[in-house]
Amino acid sequence: MFTSTITWLAQTEVFIFLVGLGAIIVYRLLTGEINTNYLLYGRKKGGGRYFSPERLQLLLFTLGTAMFYLNDVLQHRTSGILPDVSPQTLALLGGSHALYLGGKAYMMLFKKSSKGE
Amino acid sequence: MLLLLMQAGQTATQMQAYVPSWVSSLAAWVALGFLGFVGIAILYYVFTGRIDLSGLISEPSGEASMSRFQLLVFTFVIAASLFLIIASAGPPSFPKEIPNGILVLLGISSSSYLVSKGIQHSSPEGLSGRGPQVTIKADRSETKFGGPSVQFQADVVGLTDESVTWAIDPIDFGSISSTGLYRPPDAQSPPAGPTTVTVTATAKEDVSVSDKETIKVS
Numbered sequence: 001m002f003t004s005t006i007t008w009l010a011q012t013e014v015f016i017f018l019v020g021l022g023a024i025i026v027y028r029l030l031t032g033e034i035n036t037n038y039l040l041y042g043r044k045k046g047g048g049r050y051f052s053p054e055r056l057q058l059l060l061f062t063l064g065t066a067m068f069y070l071n072d073v074l075q076h077r078t079s080g081i082l083p084d085v086s087p088q089t090l091a092l093l094g095g096s097h098a099l100y101l102g103g104k105a106y107m108m109l110f111k112k113s114s115k116g117e
Numbered sequence: 118m119l120l121l122l123m124q125a126g127q128t129a130t131q132m133q134a135y136v137p138s139w140v141s142s143l144a145a146w147v148a149l150g151f152l153g154f155v156g157i158a159i160l161y162y163v164f165t166g167r168i169d170l171s172g173l174i175s176e177p178s179g180e181a182s183m184s185r186f187q188l189l190v191f192t193f194v195i196a197a198s199l200f201l202i203i204a205s206a207g208p209p210s211f212p213k214e215i216p217n218g219i220l221v222l223l224g225i226s227s228s229s230y231l232v233s234k235g236i237q238h239s240s241p242e243g244l245s246g247r248g249p250q251v252t253i254k255a256d257r258s259e260t261k262f263g264g265p266s267v268q269f270q271a272d273v274v275g276l277t278d279e280s281v282t283w284a285i286d287p288i289d290f291g292s293i294s295s296t297g298l299y300r301p302p303d304a305q306s307p308p309a310g311p312t313t314v315t316v317t318a319t320a321k322e323d324v325s326v327s328d329k330e331t332i333k334v335s
Contacts, residue, residue: 003142006142006145006146006149007208007209009149009153010149011203011204011209013149013152013153013156014200014204015200015204016156016160017156017159017160018193018196018197018200020160021159021160021163022193022197024160024163024164024170025170025173025189025193028170028171033170033171034170034171034172034173034174035171035172035174035175035179035181036174036181037179037180037181038180038181039174039180039181039182039183039186040183041180043178043180043240045240055183058183058187059183059186059187062186062187062190062191063190065222066190066191066194069194069198070194070197070198073197073198073201073202074201077201077202077205078205078206078207079202079206080202080205080206080210080212081202081212081213081216082198082199082202082212082215082216082219083198083216084216084217084218084219085216085218085219085221085222086218087218089218090218090221090222090225093222093225094225097225097226097229100183100184100229100233101229101232101233101236104233104236105236108236108237108239108240109236109239109240
């Protein structure tokens with residue numbers, strides 16, 4: 001009886017912590033209390049800002065992968081095993097990150113701002 | 118903390134085989150109480166603003182960071198998934214293994230964040246949140262009397278006016294132009310021996326912002 005109470009309490013504590021922290025973060029992201037300014041903008045060498053398609057695609061891939069994985073977990077939650085991520089998904093995500101980092105490196109280290117930026 | 122909490126309940130069960138049940142139960146209660154107290158304190162401080170989350174995904178420059186954001190998303194997703202899997206199994210149990218795909222996913226996410234920081238710190242623009250800065254670079258570290266000139270370059274970050282004034286110390290040991298070109302003294306009038314010249318670039322907009330570089334003239 002003690003063991004089941006302890007297990008229940010441990011689950012409750014983790015649940016409250018995760019949901020509480022997640023809710024606070026999501027609320028503050030939506031209300032702007034957590035800074036999201038220029039999330040989709042990059043910096044060029046010289047200081048100019050530009051709208052960054054590589055950041056946009058990374059945002060979409062990140063949210064997409066996260067939602068698909070969570071959906072997978074919900075469908076197999078009683079199995080007791082964490083679902084694996086397919087190699088194709090990992091390759092796509094890796095490519096997305098490489099594009100983001102390559103674009104950032106090129107613009108920040110090589111691409112000079114032109115006048116007026 | 119998530120892992121500690123979830124394993125506390127299981128540990129109590131496993132310990133019963135070796136120690137009296139009241140000892141294992143007491144240990145589990147103490148562990149749960151302590152971790153629960155820490156969790157509530159963290160949530161309370163976050164909620165009241167004593168733990169400031171406003172810069173959670175921000176760069177030092179104040180702009181939001183995509184690499185931090187994706188790391189946050191994946192961390193939460195994997196933590197929530199682990200909780201769901203553990204809590205939904207009957208009886209609750211920790212997965213026997215973490216799939217390689219999850220480890221690779223977290224590896225991609227974390228290494229992307231690290232590489233992004235590396236790129237950022239390789240560029241003066243990435244450091245602009247640290248306040249105005251002047252950084253001097255030279256195309257060589259030493260020259261000779263009557264020898265080649267040394268071109269200095271000053272990178273100004275965080276100021277609207279990026280122009281600087283150049284100065285050398287000792288003041289009459291060669292000359293420096295307004296573009297940062299240092300000419301060493303002539304070979305005909307060398308002093309006693311090698312001399313180290315300090316070159317200073319000072320931002321015109323803010324004279325408190327400057328940087329120094331030395332060059333050896335022999």
